[in-house]
Amino acid sequence: MAAMSSFISTLKPLLDRRFLTILILGFSSGFPWVLHGSVLTLWMQSEGLSRSEIGFIGAVTAIYAINWMWSPFIDKFRLPFLYKKFGQRRSWILLTQAVMIIFILLLSQASPQGNLVTLGLFALGIAFASATQDIAVDAYRIMLFDPAEADQKLAYSSAMATVGWWSGYGFIGGAMALFLGGETIGLSWPQVYMVLALVYAVLIVLITLSPEPPQDKELAIALPGKVERLSFANWFTRYIAAPFIEFFARCGTRLAVAILLFLFCFRIGEAMLGRMSLVFYVELGFTTEDIALYQKFFGGLATVVFSLLGAMINTRYGVMRGMLVAGIAMAASNLLYAVMAEVGPVPWLFVLTLLVDNFCGAFATVAVISFISYFTSRTYTGTQFALMTSISNFGRTTLAASSGAIVDGMDGNWPMFFVFTTVIVVPALFLLAYVSKLLIQYQTKQELLAQQSA
Helix, strand or coil, rough: CCCHHHHHHHHHHHCCCHHHHHHHHHHHCHHHHHHHHHHHHHHHHHHCCCCEEEEEEEHHHHHHHHHHCHHHHHHHHCCCHHHHHHHHHHHHHHHHHHHHHHHHHHHHHCCCCCCCCHHHHHHHHHHHHHHHCCCCCCCHHHHHHCCHHHHHHHHHHHHHHHHHHHHHHHHHHHHHHHHHHCCCCCHHHHHHHHCCCCHHHHHEEEEEEECCCCCHCCCCCCCCCHHHHHHHHHHHHHHHHHHHHHCCCCCCHHHHHHHHHHHHCHHHHHHHHHHHHHHHHHHCCCCHHHHHHHHHHHHHHHHHHHHHHHHHHHHHCCHHHHHHHHHHHHHHHHHHHHHHHHHHCCCCHHHHHHEEEEEEEEHHHHHHHHHHCCCCCCCHHHHHHHHHHHHHHHHHHHHHHHHHHHHHHCCHHHHHHHHHHCCCCCHHHHHHHHHHHHHHHHHHHHHHHHHHHH
């Protein structure tokens, strides 16, 4: 009875209605990866493009790794008309969603055969708008809670963001997209894109109904018009350099560098596997509808459950312990794909592999978001969160784009490829141990500063 009461009290923070907004915003962030990822991969494969071409078109996601370059603008500059009505964060979210609708419709009119560059540019447009949206979404999520309640609700906020992301990418958005283009419904992939554009029209309506963070109006400056006239050097220092200087000054150089190196390495193996997973499933013998059912629907649904479980574990035992366990399990779970490659298209093994993989991935995602949020300043929320997620995304997107070429270089030896994705996670685990050591020193320093200010 006491255990049940403890479990219920652990979930009690989720009754806060602000988590529903975070869920919707997470969906908005995850759904674009269906558009320039899953659907585009299957469309290109159905048109006969090679693994290398499919892998390299994924290089458009490298834009997520450099969105910190324009994050100060998203943090500080007001959009004419939209700002007055919706505030700083929501106005940028609404603008980027409208841009995505335009590029989705343009992509629906393209063709992979003979138009690969055009296709890539339209996919890049979606990725650019999505990466810009993420800056505003992450800042919105962090600022939605007052500092006094942030520690209590940080893990659950991260979990709901993960649940929303996987709802968009997986069991709702992703499964719907693949079922539409599957063997039963049988829409063409261009038609699928036209239907998916409607999803963002619905999201725009939902965002207009969401609450505005309490500090939103305090952190923006007007543009254009009454902007303070600054020299380029002063402008660069204030809006570009200051967020990074503050991060390194607050954490110390050793911890700051260790954090960024860890984020760079941590999920490379997972990303390489993810980029080639749909190609692997098709080559193994699964149909589009099998993939929609097993990977997108059941896999995404499992991720939702595991994200909440991960939040509970991280809340009780700490983010660093959770990340260590998740990192080891995430690397080891890739070996199940090697078993699948040897055994063949066995449904129960497919489901088992996805359950293990999604548990480890969801656990790691919640931990990483909580980890980044912990080190983010509330003064430079969007910029610093974008910096750290960009470092993480650089490893995941830029290097993962070579995954198709790696498989081709191994002559299609899938078991060897999956073993490779396991091994390359090991350096990140050593970095995590080093970060844990430095973190103790950082926490001691923060406690001393708090005592002095009191």
